Amino acid sequence: MSLHLTSIAPELSLLLVAITMSGLGCLASVSPEGEIDAAQNESSVCADIPEWQEGQWYDAGAIVNYQGSAYIAEYDNPGYIPTVSTYYWEPYSDCSGSTEPTEPTEPTEPTEPTEGSCGYPQWQEGEWYDAGAIVNYQGSAYIAEYGNPGYIPTVSTYYWEPYSGCSGSPGDGASPGDGASPGDGASPGDGGSPGDGASPGDGASPGDGASPGDGASPGDGASPDDGASPGDGGGLPAKVVAGYYPNWTPAPVRIRDINSNYNVIYLFAAQPEGGSPGTTGAVYWTPPGDGRGAATNLNADIQYARTNQGRKIILSVGGANNGMSFPTRAKSQTFVESVVGIYDSLGGFDGIDWNTFEADQAPDTSEMIWISKELKQRFPGFIITAPPAPWNDRDKTFCKEMVDAGAMDYAAPQYYDGRDLDQQSYIVNSVNEWVSLLGPTHVVVGFGIWDQPHYMSIDEAIPTWNEVESNHPTLRGVFDWQIHIDESLGWQFADGVGPLVTD
Numbered sequence: 001m002s003l004h005l006t007s008i009a010p011e012l013s014l015l016l017v018a019i020t021m022s023g024l025g026c027l028a029s030v031s032p033e034g035e036i037d038a039a040q041n042e043s044s045v046c047a048d049i050p051e052w053q054e055g056q057w058y059d060a061g062a063i064v065n066y067q068g069s070a071y072i073a074e075y076d077n078p079g080y081i082p083t084v085s086t087y088y089w090e091p092y093s094d095c096s097g098s099t100e101p102t103e104p105t106e107p108t109e110p111t112e113p114t115e116g117s118c119g120y121p122q123w124q125e126g127e128w129y130d131a132g133a134i135v136n137y138q139g140s141a142y143i144a145e146y147g148n149p150g151y152i153p154t155v156s157t158y159y160w161e162p163y164s165g166c167s168g169s170p171g172d173g174a175s176p177g178d179g180a181s182p183g184d185g186a187s188p189g190d191g192g193s194p195g196d197g198a199s200p201g202d203g204a205s206p207g208d209g210a211s212p213g214d215g216a217s218p219g220d221g222a223s224p225d226d227g228a229s230p231g232d233g234g235g236l237p238a239k240v241v242a243g244y245y246p247n248w249t250p251a252p253v254r255i256r257d258i259n260s261n262y263n264v265i266y267l268f269a270a271q272p273e274g275g276s277p278g279t280t281g282a283v284y285w286t287p288p289g290d291g292r293g294a295a296t297n298l299n300a301d302i303q304y305a306r307t308n309q310g311r312k313i314i315l316s317v318g319g320a321n322n323g324m325s326f327p328t329r330a331k332s333q334t335f336v337e338s339v340v341g342i343y344d345s346l347g348g349f350d351g352i353d354w355n356t357f358e359a360d361q362a363p364d365t366s367e368m369i370w371i372s373k374e375l376k377q378r379f380p381g382f383i384i385t386a387p388p389a390p391w392n393d394r395d396k397t398f399c400k401e402m403v404d405a406g407a408m409d410y411a412a413p414q415y416y417d418g419r420d421l422d423q424q425s426y427i428v429n430s431v432n433e434w435v436s437l438l439g440p441t442h443v444v445v446g447f448g449i450w451d452q453p454h455y456m457s458i459d460e461a462i463p464t465w466n467e468v469e470s471n472h473p474t475l476r477g478v479f480d481w482q483i484h485i486d487e488s489l490g491w492q493f494a495d496g497v498g499p500l501v502t503d
Contacts (some may be wrong), residue, residue, distance in 0.1 A: 137153045315349055383409050408442070
């Protein structure tokens with residue numbers, strides 16, 4: 001997002017999202033394309049094979065031991081976790097033979113699900129499962145850690161874990177295990193001015209990562225006692241009143257306590273591993289400060305906001321000094337898997353916000369279209385947005401191509417933190433251009449309400465919105481940068497502009 005780094009200088013300890021899976025038993029490892037690695041059940045520890053090391057490069061064919069089982073690298077990778085990055089690793093069962101690496105095998109085509117050897121019913125999409133329910137899915141058994149409305153066991157690993165009691169009766173089940181831990185975040189940045197060609201954003205440096213073996217307790221997530229049944233989102237509100245929720249504030253408002261006029265909340269922001277433009281394609285996000293319990297209750301609050309309050313939660317990716325490139329499909333695939341990991345760790349969210357292109361970092365549009373459609377396919381109703389620089393022709397071209405491809409729901413040009421961006425006349429003319437380019441339902445107007453240069457007062461924002469809405473009655477809505485500032489001002493934007501948009 002567009003905010004000068006000199007304004008706020010937090011010190012954050014960033015936690016790398018690590019989602020681990022254990023209890024292989026009946027588990028059949030599934031690749032990102034849904035391909036079943038049939039050798040999973042036969043994997044075991046191999047003597048004289050080294051332990052997997054985080055951050056170490058592995059060539060295709062390398063064999064490692066990890067958490068009591070052996071794995072072989074199907075493709076080169078920089079030390080991805082074998083039980084998470086199943087696109088890159090498959091279980092290895094030839095422990096009795098030579099320790100020389102064998103050629104990786106191509107993943108086999110998925111087989112049709114059958115009534116499994118465990119005697120449990122087949123998983124059914126859309127069916128409600130209480131905590132403790134056991135199902136067969138693609139030849140393996142899974143137990144529900146939390147109640148859920150039929151999330152896919154191999155994707156929503158927060159809600160399901162592999163079940164190893166296949167030899168017994170349905171009553172001989174393993175107890176639900178630990179959930180995944182929450183994700184990790186970013187800090188603000190410079191948006192530039194209409195003449196400089198830079199597009200918006202904000203950043204932070206990577207910090208401490210959690211080790212692959214670290215789990216989190218189920219209490220960090222939404223539990224059945226909340227009354228929430230979190231999971232896949234259901235698309236955009238008819239009118240959007242959004243706000244960015246940066247993670248650098250030591251004692252932010254809890255998500256469930258944010259002013260109710262906000263119906264879209266951006267978690268700001270996931271950042272590329274290794275810094276810009278990203279070394280692997282993966283991103284990570286850190287939770288906010290816990291001064292008022294925002295971090296402790298993060299997962300439960302996200303799911304309460306989604307389920308009980310009907311809000312959409314969107315993960316913003318990138319920010320100032322955190323542009324990302326996607327020169328290869330492998331890097332794009334890694335990005336998708338890391339977003340899925342954060343999704344699972346938080347118990348689900350409703351979309352991503354592309355904030356990865358700025359200054360000299362041009363967007364890799366074709367790959368970003370592929371990524372966006374891949375996420376939309378995995379998570380029905382998944383929302384894709386972007387906050388472009390309103391003057392930037394490159395940003396306009398990117399947003400146009402994304403919308404035309406069906407890969408973006410709306411663009412939200414941001415009118416603050418730059419010369420003339422807070423002027424009503426500039427905003428009105430610029431919104432006319434964006435509406436002409438994308439259509440009114442694909443445009444959200446970005447405001448910044450703050451007592452700082454190049455930001456608006458609420459008394460300036462209200463007539464500005466009234467004029468642009470009068471010109472374009474079907475505009476999608478507005479956002480404010482940022483929620484924490486709005487709270488400090490007594491919710492001026494939420495209470496002053498929000499009802500004008502939704503009423």
